[in-house]
Amino acid sequence: MIQDIFPHKLDNSFKNLKPNENDFAVYFCGDSVLVKEEKDGNYSFTKIGQFGSKIKFENYVYMFSVDNERYFLLRNGDLSGFTGECKLLPLSDVRKMKYGYFKKMYFLICTAWHLHSWYVDNRFCGRCGRILIHGESERMLYCKICAAKVYPRISPAVIVGVINGDKIIMSKYAGRDYKGYALLSGFAEIGETLEQTVEREVMEEVGVKVKNIKYYKSQPGGIDGNMLAGFFCELDGDDTLTVDKNELAMARWFRRDEIPVEDDGFSLTFEMIGKFKNQTF
Ligand SMILES: [Zn+2]
Numbered sequence: 555m556i557q558d559i560f561p562h563k564l565d566n567s568f569k570n571l572k573p574n575e576n577d578f579a580v581y582f583c584g585d586s587v588l589v590k591e592e593k594d595g596n597y598s599f600t601k602i603g604q605f606g607s608k609i610k611f612e613n614y615v616y617m618f619s620v621d622n623e624r625y626f627l628l629r630n631g632d633l634s635g636f637t638g639e640c641k642l643l644p645l646s647d648v649r650k651m652k653y654g655y656f657k658k659m660y661f662l663i664c665t666a667w668h669l670h671s672w673y674v675d676n677r678f679c680g681r682c683g684r685i686l687i688h689g690e691s692e693r694m695l696y697c698k699i700c701a702a703k704v705y706p707r708i709s710p711a712v713i714v715g716v717i718n719g720d721k722i723i724m725s726k727y728a729g730r731d732y733k734g735y736a737l738l739s740g741f742a743e744i745g746e747t748l749e750q751t752v753e754r755e756v757m758e759e760v761g762v763k764v765k766n767i768k769y770y771k772s773q774p775g776g777i778d779g780n781m782l783a784g785f786f787c788e789l790d791g792d793d794t795l796t797v798d799k800n801e802l803a804m805a806r807w808f809r810r811d812e813i814p815v816e817d818d819g820f821s822l823t824f825e826m827i828g829k830f831k832n833q834t835f
Pocket of ligand 1: 679680681682683684697698699700701702
């Protein structure tokens with residue numbers, strides 16, 4: 555899946571580090587990320603040293619490390635001293651680079667984008683309107699005036715494989731760019747467990763009851779910044795589907811031998827579909 559970048563290892567523990575010239579800088583401009591194109595077609599980030607002395611070290615925020623590489627988010631810098639050959643890659647193109655050796659880069663861009671979006675959306679205190687300051691002992695923003703604390707926003711959502719014998723419900727979203735198959739899914743609401751989210755979302759989207767809800771695996775939600783929790787469950791009672799046309803373009807039962815997609819080695823959804831299709835869970 556997206557987070558499986560073995561043999562590399564992400565260390566996202568908080569450290570209040572100062573950058574040096576050989577660390578990597580990740581810079582977002584609008585919905586694009588600054589990358590360097592390598593000779594083999596892969597992309598890499600640029601080194602902090604290439605941005606020149608106009609950018610003060612205070613503009614860099616430590617995010618995470620991968621193996622011995624340290625990655626800093628570059629914020630609000632004057633890029634006029636930049637010396638490298640780079641280009642701004644739209645995130646819509648980043649979504650296409652998720653396979654093969656692009657996977658590590660994809661995962662790092664997603665994780666950096668999640669943090670970047672959080673910092674951009676939380677410049678000021680939502681309680682009193684003053685500027686938020688970076689925490690020094692944990693990944694947190696705080697307000698010196700009213701002591702409000704703001705932690706990174708991660709929105710929990712479920713992905714649900716509803717099973718009835720040798721059949722599973724697959725669907726397609728309505729009104730989204732992604733037109734392929736998916737499992738049922740939805741965000742957790744305040745005041746419910748993830749198992750209750752599963753029951754509610756299945757009832758809302760296709761109008762059936764479920765039982766024997768079992769947790770499968772989770773996945774950080776990529777560019778969308780969510781936390782996806784996968785569940786399998788069994789149909790409880792009538793198998794007639796009443797599809798919510800506001801949410802879904804289609805949904806129906808698929809027998810194992812009818813399933814038209816495979817595990818793509820990337821998404822939790824397709825791993826779950828592949829597990830069911832190949833009877834390996
Ligand atoms: Zn405040």
